[in-house]
Amino acid sequence: MSTERARLPAMKDRVMENDWVQFLISPGIGIAWVLGLLFLPMTIILVISFAIPGDFGNVIYEFTTANYERFVNAGVYQSIILESLMYGVVVTLIALPAGYTVGYFLGRSKTDWKWVLLGLVVLQYWVPFIIRTYAWIIVLSNNGVLNTLLMDVGVIAQPLDVMYSNVSMILGLTVSLLPFMILPVYVSVSTIEEDQIHAAKTLGATDFRAFREITLPQSLPGIVSGILFVFIISAGAFLAPTLLGGPTTRMIAPIIEGVFINDFNWPFAAALSMIYFAIIAFLLYLFTRRVDLEEALETGAT
Amino acid sequence: MATEQDHVTKGETDVDAERGYFGITFASRTKWNLIRLVTVVVYVLMLLPLLVIVVNSFNPSRLGNFPPESLSLRWYTELFADELMLRALWNSLQVGVAAAFGAGLIGTLTAMGFVRKNFRMQDALVIVLLSPLLVPPIIVGVAATIFFSQIGIGRSLMWLIVMHTLLGLPYAFLIIRSQLYLFDETLEEAAQTLGADRVTTFREVTLPLISPSIITAMVIVFVISFGEFTATQFWVKRTTTTVPVVIFSMLRTSISPKIDALATVMLVVTIAIPLAVLGIRRYAMPN
Numbered sequence: 310m311s312t313e314r315a316r317l318p319a320m321k322d323r324v325m326e327n328d329w330v331q332f333l334i335s336p337g338i339g340i341a342w343v344l345g346l347l348f349l350p351m352t353i354i355l356v357i358s359f360a361i362p363g364d365f366g367n368v369i370y371e372f373t374t375a376n377y378e379r380f381v382n383a384g385v386y387q388s389i390i391l392e393s394l395m396y397g398v399v400v401t402l403i404a405l406p407a408g409y410t411v412g413y414f415l416g417r418s419k420t421d422w423k424w425v426l427l428g429l430v431v432l433q434y435w436v437p438f439i440i441r442t443y444a445w446i447i448v449l450s451n452n453g454v455l456n457t458l459l460m461d462v463g464v465i466a467q468p469l470d471v472m473y474s475n476v477s478m479i480l481g482l483t484v485s486l487l488p489f490m491i492l493p494v495y496v497s498v499s500t501i502e503e504d505q506i507h508a509a510k511t512l513g514a515t516d517f518r519a520f521r522e523i524t525l526p527q528s529l530p531g532i533v534s535g536i537l538f539v540f541i542i543s544a545g546a547f548l549a550p551t552l553l554g555g556p557t558t559r560m561i562a563p564i565i566e567g568v569f570i571n572d573f574n575w576p577f578a579a580a581l582s583m584i585y586f587a588i589i590a591f592l593l594y595l596f597t598r599r600v601d602l603e604e605a606l607e608t609g610a611t
Numbered sequence: 612m613a614t615e616q617d618h619v620t621k622g623e624t625d626v627d628a629e630r631g632y633f634g635i636t637f638a639s640r641t642k643w644n645l646i647r648l649v650t651v652v653v654y655v656l657m658l659l660p661l662l663v664i665v666v667n668s669f670n671p672s673r674l675g676n677f678p679p680e681s682l683s684l685r686w687y688t689e690l691f692a693d694e695l696m697l698r699a700l701w702n703s704l705q706v707g708v709a710a711a712f713g714a715g716l717i718g719t720l721t722a723m724g725f726v727r728k729n730f731r732m733q734d735a736l737v738i739v740l741l742s743p744l745l746v747p748p749i750i751v752g753v754a755a756t757i758f759f760s761q762i763g764i765g766r767s768l769m770w771l772i773v774m775h776t777l778l779g780l781p782y783a784f785l786i787i788r789s790q791l792y793l794f795d796e797t798l799e800e801a802a803q804t805l806g807a808d809r810v811t812t813f814r815e816v817t818l819p820l821i822s823p824s825i826i827t828a829m830v831i832v833f834v835i836s837f838g839e840f841t842a843t844q845f846w847v848k849r850t851t852t853t854v855p856v857v858i859f860s861m862l863r864t865s866i867s868p869k870i871d872a873l874a875t876v877m878l879v880v881t882i883a884i885p886l887a888v889l890g891i892r893r894y895a896m897p898n
Contacts, residue, residue, distance in 0.1 A: 335728060339721030339740055339780060346777045347743055347751065350758035357757060368761075410649040426654070433657050435881050437838025439855040440874045443862060444660030447667060447871075454663050484656045491653075516639055545747030547841040552862060562749040562841065569753055569845070579757065582750045593745060603734070606741050607785050 351586070358580035368575055376580035386564070390585060393561040396479065397544030403483045404539045405532070408490025412531065413524075415491070416498025427495070434488035442548045445481040446472065449553075474555040482549040486542055490535035493608045497531030498524065533600050534608035541589065561585050661878065668871035686872035696873060698850070699857040704880070706771045706853065707836040711829035713776035718783025719825055723817075725784075726791040741781045751778070752842030766848040774846060778839060779832030786831065790824030819896075826892045830885040837881055 358376055361369040380386050415427055433441075448454045449472040456468040471477050501524060509519040543549075547562035554560070561581070569578035593602065668686055670679035690696050721740065725733065743751065755774055764770065798820070802812045840855035847856050854877050861870050 334720055335724035336721050336730070336736060336740070337724065339717050339724075339784060340736055342717055342777060342780060343739055343742060346755065346758075346774065347746065348739075350754035351746070351750075353758050353761060354754045357761075407649060407653055410646055411653045414646050414650040426650075429654065429658065432882055433661075435834045435838075435885060436661065437840070437855055437877060437881060439838065439840050439858050440661070440664065440877060443858065443870065443874060444664050446862070446866070447663055448660045484653075484660075487653060487657060516642065541745065541747065545749055547749055548859075552859075562747065565749050565753060566844075569756075575757055578753055582753050586746065586750055589745070589747065603737050603741065606744055606781070607789070 354579035355583055357576050358583050360576045362574045362576045364573070376577045377584075379577065380580060380584060386581065386584075389559045389564055390561050390588065392559055393544045393585075394588070396482075396546075396550075396560060397540045399479060400483050400486060400543040401536055401540045403479070404486055404490045405536065407483070408487050408535060408539075409494050409528075409532065411487070412491045412494025413498050413528075415495045416501070416528075417503075430488050430491050430495075434492065438485060438548050441485040442481055442552050445477060445484075445553055449477050449480075473553070475558055478549050478554040478558050481553045482543050482546055485549070486539045489538040489542070489609065493531035493534040494528055495531070496608065497528040501527045530604065530608050534605045537596065537602075537605045538609045545585075545589075664871050665875050665878065667868055668875040670868050670871075673867055686868045687876075689869055690872045690876070695852070696857060699852050699854045700876065700880075702768060702771075702851055703837055703853040703855075706768060706775055707833040709772040710775035710779055710836040711833040713772060714779035714783040714832040715825050715829040717776065718780055718787050718828055719821070721780075722784050722788040722791055726788060726794075740784055743778055744781045748778075748839070748841040752845040755842070756845040766846060766851060768851050771843065771846055771851060771853070774842070775832075775836040775839065778842070779835050782831050782835065783825075783828035786828040787821060787824045790821050794820060823892060823896055826888065830888050834881055834885055837877075 357368050359372055359374065361371050361373050361375070363369045411430075415423060415430070420426075446453070450456070451468040451470065451472060453472065456465075459465045460468065505523050506519050509523055510516075514522065544560075545562050546560060547566065550558050550560040551563050565578055565581050565585070568574050568581060572578075596602065596605075666679065669682040669684070671681060671683035671685050672679065725737065730736075751774075759766075759770060794817075798816050799812050802816045803809075807815065838855060840859060843853055844856055844859065847853060854873065858870060858873055858877070861867075861873075
């Protein structure tokens, strides 16, 4: 971690003199920012999750476990959280092979278009979720682009009823999240030395064996990072289930929003948030027992 | 690279590694073609819907039938006559730029602190710093809203700036830190041996060397801030609304190509500004 090096002793004295730069250049401000604006608010909603809801978002500070009892007794919230995690798994399972294939292609291809193709993924990564989600409404709706074209061509007589269903939701979410899989896989694959694969094949390895023994292990950091981001973002997705989902689509983020905004029940919204956060934190804990969380985040975010 | 060149015959359109190294076997060629097919499908799925939005924004028909029979700027005219839209766009730009500067500054100081200083619990503190990436945005949104309301701070642009700085900070920190790892500290020592004080050293040596990563970080933070919706929806009021929130509420009320026009403007901003900044960076700082 540290980059300690032997400095000239005289220099060290002067550098270590108390200096406003010394004060500013420290992890303090960043840590304080996160503690003050994330950890403190999270602590407050933990407290409020044990309080009684008043009218119009007021909170009556009296200790109660009623919010958690409601979660336990009304099984619907448990199934919604379970379903959210399931959607997260499904989206991750689709995005992994698709994103890996594209990342692998970009990492190994020698085509002149590679930089353009890579640029397009980065641009896609920049496009706001709301736009990527909205795009699927115009494409998949009953009078949308896909159905209009298919009916004009005569492939189908009735519009395909795919919009506002789990299918459209999963499709929109998966495509939106593909850059999170493609980019880290590309980074890992492109650093693999091709001589290793060449050597393996010269020694008689089949394509598949060479892939399994050389490419796959070395692209694992990219895969891990991709899975982490895709799963966390998709399980907690708000826009895709709200805009693309159907009557049977239930996910936790829209439910928390509904309790918070429509019901004005802040303590229960706080309790749901804490329960969902605890589950995510537990999954992350299981995750960190196998892999380095910091490394996975760094691979994904840079 | 040299070996590859040897194997690839000129005039072939596709120059991929598999064939270069291993000869043109039917099996590996089929596999590679399959990989290319999947890649093409993924690109079509990623890009075509966005293209439809852009094309449709020039469609004069309210129903937005596709492909448009004629092209017009009708929806752009309506868009730029709509005060709420313009205000949202202006708010989003202000918040994005301010958050970029906020996260850029804090990210730089924090990354330098982590790389240059030794202190206890460094690994745990890094995870603290990266935690805004791990907490689902819906929870960040709810938690901050309850927190600010309990301490009696009303919704304002400053609220958005402060929170978007938080959401961008992990990205800024990671991008700047990765550059600092590559930094040759003997350059700073050289400057100080030649008599520069700490501040001069920072300004004349350290900052110019790490500034490319700071600019990249700021661009990324701007993009994140400009597009953030899930947490931001709780933090705005009518006068501080942002473009994603406006698009969302339009989707709930009336779908018209005006949304496509606004989305296209957003696409242009979110792609053109970063490309311009990164382009200028490349021009001004060749390294």
